[in-house]
Amino acid sequence: MASKTYGIDFGTSTIKICRKGQGLVLDERNIIAIADKKTIIATGNEAFDIYEKAPANIVVTYPVRYGVIADVANMTALLIHFIQKLSGSKRPGSADYIVATPTDITEVERRSFYDLIASSGLKVGRVKIVEKPIADALGAGLEIMTARGVMIVDIGADTTEVSILSLGAIVLSKLIPIGGNKLDEAIKGIVKKKHNLYIGDKTAESIKKKLANALPGLEAVTNVYGRDVVTGLPMEMTVNSKTVYEAISEYLYTIIDAIRIILERTPPEISSDIIDSGIYVTGGSANIFELSGLIKKETGLKVNICEDSANTVVKGLSRIMDEPQLSSLADALRPKNLVD
Ligand SMILES: Nc1ncnc2c1ncn2[C@@H]1O[C@H](COP(=O)(O)OP(=O)(O)OP(=O)(O)O)[C@@H](O)[C@H]1O
Ligand SMILES: [Mg+2]
Numbered sequence: 001m002a003s004k005t006y007g008i009d010f011g012t013s014t015i016k017i018c019r020k021g022q023g024l025v026l027d028e029r030n031i032i033a034i035a036d037k038k039t040i041i042a043t044g045n046e047a048f049d050i051y052e053k054a055p056a057n058i059v060v061t062y063p064v065r066y067g068v069i070a071d072v073a074n075m076t077a078l079l080i081h082f083i084q085k086l087s088g089s090k091r092p093g094s095a096d097y098i099v100a101t102p103t104d105i106t107e108v109e110r111r112s113f114y115d116l117i118a119s120s121g122l123k124v125g126r127v128k129i130v131e132k133p134i135a136d137a138l139g140a141g142l143e144i145m146t147a148r149g150v151m152i153v154d155i156g157a158d159t160t161e162v163s164i165l166s167l168g169a170i171v172l173s174k175l176i177p178i179g180g181n182k183l184d185e186a187i188k189g190i191v192k193k194k195h196n197l198y199i200g201d202k203t204a205e206s207i208k209k210k211l212a213n214a215l216p217g218l219e220a221v222t223n224v225y226g227r228d229v230v231t232g233l234p235m236e237m238t239v240n241s242k243t244v245y246e247a248i249s250e251y252l253y254t255i256i257d258a259i260r261i262i263l264e265r266t267p268p269e270i271s272s273d274i275i276d277s278g279i280y281v282t283g284g285s286a287n288i289f290e291l292s293g294l295i296k297k298e299t300g301l302k303v304n305i306c307e308d309s310a311n312t313v314v315k316g317l318s319r320i321m322d323e324p325q326l327s328s329l330a331d332a333l334r335p336k337n338l339v340d
Helices: 046-049 071-087 107-118 132-139 181-194 201-211 241-265 268-277 291-299 309-322 322-329
Strands: 005-012 014-019 023-029 032-035 039-043 058-061 094-101 124-131 150-153 158-166 168-174 221-228 234-238 277-281 303-305
Touching: 005 071, 005 150, 005 309, 014 046, 014 071, 023 071, 023 150, 023 158, 023 309, 032 071, 039 046, 039 071, 046 058, 046 071, 046 181, 046 291, 071 107, 094 107, 094 291, 094 309, 107 124, 124 132, 132 150, 132 158, 132 221, 132 277, 132 309, 132 322, 150 241, 150 268, 158 268, 168 241, 181 201, 181 234, 181 241, 201 221, 201 241, 234 241, 241 291, 277 291, 277 309, 291 303, 309 322
Parallel strands: 005 094, 094 124, 150 277, 277 303
Antiparallel strands: 005 014, 014 023, 032 039, 032 058, 150 158, 158 168, 221 234
16 A cells, blocks of 8 residues: 555546545636647646746646546646645655546546556555535535435536535536536627626636625625727726526526436435535535525525535545544446446
8 A cells, every 4th residue: 555645536627536534635627728739837726826927838727527527648647746746746656646627528538537547657555536416415414325416516616516425436427518607708709798897707707705695685896897899999897797697597596406306316215315404515615605595495405505605526535534433435447437
């Protein structure tokens, strides 16, 4: 067994890493900046700082898209960089890894997380996989080894994963390609249409954090800078929360539909547990104002927005590493999982 164990949540917008016995040790944007197609010039938060500001020869990309690895080479480069940073050495010693992967993906996609680490060139001991909803629920502080059913909804950057758990296993899980990034895109679109103003992804995200409300009625405004569509000149404009609601509500209702579909398929005995304890919401996008109000209004169920919601998965991985009675929740990929 290797002397260190890392737990990794490869999120679309952020990568979170914990170390056995130490909890969260890294939380950075999962992004890389490459110059002239070959030289890495920045990684993580530093790469995010130059995102949308870099000259044409520098490409800044997110290697995880929709919850799965879309760009193996760049994700490997980032992983090596982060592990070197955490270990304080260019040649880190051997380590075991536990990775959280979405449930509703193909075996090939799941296998690619394993392969990424195993083939990274780092010294790797064992690699284990944990279903993300399980880590999520543990990180939210829920008891999942009992026969009590739990519903967990993780609203991240590119994805929303709606899952039902019972007896430490997943009963149902559905991954949809909707998350904070879609809301940012919708805000960009409506600001362009209504105000004739081009804004960047970062500006759209900051408007969302200030003004996004899941229910109509919020009265708030913020000033934003962008480029006038007609004149091409820099402009300042005031955007209000009504406009933002108009942009995002359609996507929020798609998330509600996914919750409804899963509720409809949930076995009745588990449904009664969920009525009792409510729906647990995690992921960074759980922070949208009044999200609990919207879900409650549309499902009639109690809603719990989890504390520190962007970090529940990595906290769950930490618990699996630190609490021996939970270690069986991490699975080594066995030959039967291999795809011919
Ligand atoms: N206060 C906030 N209000 C609204 N959205 C927020 C807030 N804080 C963070 N977010 C959004 O949460 C998202 C990031 O959440 P999270 O870290 O859970 O995603 P991820 O794990 O990287 O993505 P995924 O799980 O989809 O792969 C971003 O879209 C971000 O804009
Ligand atoms: Mg996530």
